[in-house]
Amino acid sequence: xxxxxxxxxxxxxxxxxNGQLGVExxxxxxxxxxxxxxxxxxxxxxxxxxxxxxxxxLPDEGQITIDGRDVTxxxxxERNLSMVFQSYALFPHLSVAENVVFGLKVRKxxxxxxxxxxxxxxxxxxxxxxxxxxxxxxxxxxxxRVALARAIVANxxxxxxxxxxxxLDAKLRASVRKDIKKLQIDLGITVVYVTHDxxxxxxxxxxxxxxxxxxxxxxxxxxxxxxxxxxxxxxEFVGAPPMALIEGSALPGFGEAARxxxxxxxxxxxxxxxxxxxxxxxxxxxxxxETFVGxxxxxxxxxxxxxxxxxxxxAGEEMEIYFFDKDLHFFxxxxxxxxxxxx
Amino acid sequence: MKTLTRNIEALGALLLAIIWISPLVFAFWAAxxxxxxxxxxxxxxxxxxxxxxxxxxxxxxxxxxxxxFLLVTVxxxxxxxxxxxxxxxxxxxxxxxxxxxFILVLMQLFILPEVLIVENYAMVSRLGLFDTILGVGMPYMxxxxxxxxxxxxxxxVPIELHEAARVEGCGWVGILxxxxxxxxxxxxxxxxxxxxxxxxNNFLWxxxxxxxxxxxxxxxxxxxxxxxxNGVDISVISAATMMSVAPLLIAFLIFQRQFVQAFxxxxxx
Numbered sequence: 001x002x003x004x005x006x007x008x009x010x011x012x013x014x015x016x017x018n019g020q021l022g023v024e025x026x027x028x029x030x031x032x033x034x035x036x037x038x039x040x041x042x043x044x045x046x047x048x049x050x051x052x053x054x055x056x057x058l059p060d061e062g063q064i065t066i067d068g069r070d071v072t073x074x075x076x077x078e079r080n081l082s083m084v085f086q087s088y089a090l091f092p093h094l095s096v097a098e099n100v101v102f103g104l105k106v107r108k109x110x111x112x113x114x115x116x117x118x119x120x121x122x123x124x125x126x127x128x129x130x131x132x133x134x135x136x137x138x139x140x141x142x143x144x145r146v147a148l149a150r151a152i153v154a155n156x157x158x159x160x161x162x163x164x165x166x167x168l169d170a171k172l173r174a175s176v177r178k179d180i181k182k183l184q185i186d187l188g189i190t191v192v193y194v195t196h197d198x199x200x201x202x203x204x205x206x207x208x209x210x211x212x213x214x215x216x217x218x219x220x221x222x223x224x225x226x227x228x229x230x231x232x233x234x235x236e237f238v239g240a241p242p243m244a245l246i247e248g249s250a251l252p253g254f255g256e257a258a259r260x261x262x263x264x265x266x267x268x269x270x271x272x273x274x275x276x277x278x279x280x281x282x283x284x285x286x287x288x289x290e291t292f293v294g295x296x297x298x299x300x301x302x303x304x305x306x307x308x309x310x311x312x313x314x315a316g317e318e319m320e321i322y323f324f325d326k327d328l329h330f331f332x333x334x335x336x337x338x339x340x341x342x343x
Numbered sequence: 344m345k346t347l348t349r350n351i352e353a354l355g356a357l358l359l360a361i362i363w364i365s366p367l368v369f370a371f372w373a374a375x376x377x378x379x380x381x382x383x384x385x386x387x388x389x390x391x392x393x394x395x396x397x398x399x400x401x402x403x404x405x406x407x408x409x410x411x412f413l414l415v416t417v418x419x420x421x422x423x424x425x426x427x428x429x430x431x432x433x434x435x436x437x438x439x440x441x442x443x444x445f446i447l448v449l450m451q452l453f454i455l456p457e458v459l460i461v462e463n464y465a466m467v468s469r470l471g472l473f474d475t476i477l478g479v480g481m482p483y484m485x486x487x488x489x490x491x492x493x494x495x496x497x498x499x500v501p502i503e504l505h506e507a508a509r510v511e512g513c514g515w516v517g518i519l520x521x522x523x524x525x526x527x528x529x530x531x532x533x534x535x536x537x538x539x540x541x542x543x544n545n546f547l548w549x550x551x552x553x554x555x556x557x558x559x560x561x562x563x564x565x566x567x568x569x570x571x572x573n574g575v576d577i578s579v580i581s582a583a584t585m586m587s588v589a590p591l592l593i594a595f596l597i598f599q600r601q602f603v604q605a606f607x608x609x610x611x612x
Binding site (some may be wrong): 005054055056075076077081082083085087089091092093094103106107150191 | 501503504506507508509510511512513517522523525526528
């Protein structure tokens with residue numbers, strides 16, 4: 001539409017339920033072959049956005065185009081996309097093979113072609129040998145791969161995934177994450193991926209869309225979200241530990257900045273008398289290679305300093321911290337990011 | 344104390360079972376003995392198959408069996424079609440007045456079938472289906488119980504499966520046939536059992552709407568065979584009764600476990 005590379009275009013889409021807020025003013029341009037993560041806390045409208053893209057819900061306002069075709073009111077099956085559901089949505093009465101070729105069968109693809117595509121999809125997802133099992137006889141990870149195989153078997157250019165990893169244990173999640181990313185690159189498909197886990201979003205996506213209360217807060221690469229949060233919500237959502245916010249009054253000299261953001265890795269412990277702020281230690285969180293020391297200060301929230309190795313500093317002890325102006329983020333009283341300023 | 348109550352429970356269950364099965368046991372006993380031996384409960388008296396020979400020769404049983412079998416099959420097919428479509432509409436299709444219509448359908452459960460006999464008779468006659476197997480079966484096809492059962496079964500199907508099928512390109516019929524019907528299989532089985540046993544045993548309506556041996560089902564044939572005008576011979580009537588109930592009884596004994604499981608499964612889900 002606007003430019004050649006745009007594959008999915010969402011223009012000012014809104015969806016409301018009985019006057020209640022669904023999503024509002026959603027505009028997105030997704031390039032062909034991109035991996036886009038819709039990120040946000042639960043209830044923020046990310047799943048609704050995905051369902052609007054899929055056609056399972058129809059928008060009240062706005063326009064959606066996929067591959068240059070207006071699909072705003074089109075049925076899900078007319079949009080040339082596949083979908084992976086959070087619960088996998090495997091048909092329990094069908095075997096793995098029948099589940100994977102379900103859509104091909106519905107679309108009346110010939111038996112020979114079906115078998116060929118099935119073998120390929122099972123090969124890619126490492127499920128060869130499981131053709132005749134029922135979903136009930138598979139482990140969680142295997143079910144997840146069946147859902148992936150079903151999504152890729154028809155070779156649709158767009159794949160929508162709704163929290164596909166949330167039912168897996170932490171260890172499996174990390175490995176499947178890599179598999180999905182590799183799959184997306186190998187097949188060259190466009191993926192829109194809903195998650196509430198920022199690690200997933202940051203590690204897999206080329207483009208992250210952070211949402212809150214049905215509105216897009218920021219759209220950008222993971223680096224942009226991390227290094228240039230557009231408002232205080234993004235600043236506090238992205239990163240572990242999240243960015244600390246300091247009241248402008250507690251750190252004077254920065255003009256109209258109402259709040260100032262600071263990441264833990266930019267904070268250093270200073271010798272007594274040389275620090276820029278004096279805080280009290282509130283807790284220590286040992287993570288193995290480092291310890292996050294939580295600091296309390298009357299004019300700041302979420303202040304943390306990262307120290308190498310194991311540290312055990314008694315709570316209540318005073319600590320002075322130092323940081324450089326270049327590492328500070330400035331937000332106005334409404335929470336919006338101010339242009340980088342020299343103070 | 345605990346063992347006592349358990350023993351009483353077991354005893355009660357046993358007593359109930361004996362009361363329940365005694366008519367069947369007596370019919371079985373009488374069917375294989377001469378009338379005087381049967382009535383005198385002479386344990387040592389010789390067994391005989393004469394009663395079955397007499398009964399078999401006394402009426403066109405083969406035709407009756409065929410009629411009952413056809414009747415039960417026609418009703419079941421009709422019920423499956425109607426209850427599936429209606430149950431799906433009530434469970435998954437949004438249309439104005441859905442709940443109101445559903446309540447109307449459920450009200451059918453409060454009405455005794457006997458109350459409707461005259462009206463049904465008039466309707467079947469108007470349709471020209473008097474004295475046909477289709478005429479006997481037709482009033483039972485839109486079963487409120489079946490519609491309710493299917494609606495519940497379909498409501499239990501996860502909505503993601505419905506949506507996945509939609510994304511994969513299924514229309515309404517495709518979703519119903521490929522997703523809902525296979526998943527509701529235990530319910531279909533349980534319902535089929537209820538329906539078959541009910542209509543195998545149904546008597547009053549078939550009695551009224553049939554008047555020739557060509558359409559008469561077993562129950563009506565049996566009652567005519569056992570009517571006092573034909574002379575009462577308890578052993579021959581017992582033999583005829585055993586023949587009538589044998590198919591259902593044998594099927595129950597063979598599929599006992601599946602029967603009970605079908606009910607349990609459709610109940611739990």
